[in-house]
Amino acid sequence: MKGKTHLWSGEAKKRLSKKGQTENLKLGTECAKKSPKAGRFETNVNAKDWHLISPDGKHYKFHSLNFWLRENCEELFGCLPDSKQFKNTRSGLAGAKRAMLGGTYTCTTYKGWQVIPTEEEIKKAKHSKEDR
Numbered sequence: 001m002k003g004k005t006h007l008w009s010g011e012a013k014k015r016l017s018k019k020g021q022t023e024n025l026k027l028g029t030e031c032a033k034k035s036p037k038a039g040r041f042e043t044n045v046n047a048k049d050w051h052l053i054s055p056d057g058k059h060y061k062f063h064s065l066n067f068w069l070r071e072n073c074e075e076l077f078g079c080l081p082d083s084k085q086f087k088n089t090r091s092g093l094a095g096a097k098r099a100m101l102g103g104t105y106t107c108t109t110y111k112g113w114q115v116i117p118t119e120e121e122i123k124k125a126k127h128s129k130e131d132r
Contacts, residue, residue, distance in 0.1 A: 048065070096108055
């Protein structure tokens with residue numbers, strides 16, 4: 001039936017949860033957390049270069065937004081690491097970066113913070129627009 005939602009019973013949720021709790025999964029997750037390429041480090045494979053300008057004009061250049069925010073979010077944005085406000089800040093800055101690159105975000109700043117895209121990102125954005 002279209003539009004019908006499926007509700008899981010408490011027993012079904014427990015069975016499904018137990019399936020995901022294998023020893024290999026637990027080991028893999030612990031190893032991933034410690035890995036410089038997969039964990040919460042500046043060297044994470046998904047990290048990108050960032051250049052931010054604060055509302056008072058101070059420049060910040062770093063490689064991983066998540067790592068930098070965990071170190072500075074309380075002081076600069078008044079939120080705790082990995083909180084809902086932390087995620088909102090990360091999302092807002094990422095959106096501002098997309099807008100600066102001509103993406104579909106409405107504002108090029110986040111709470112007065114300006115994002116400066118790298119030369120590589122600008123070139124990549126130009127090429128992707130040409131391919132459309």
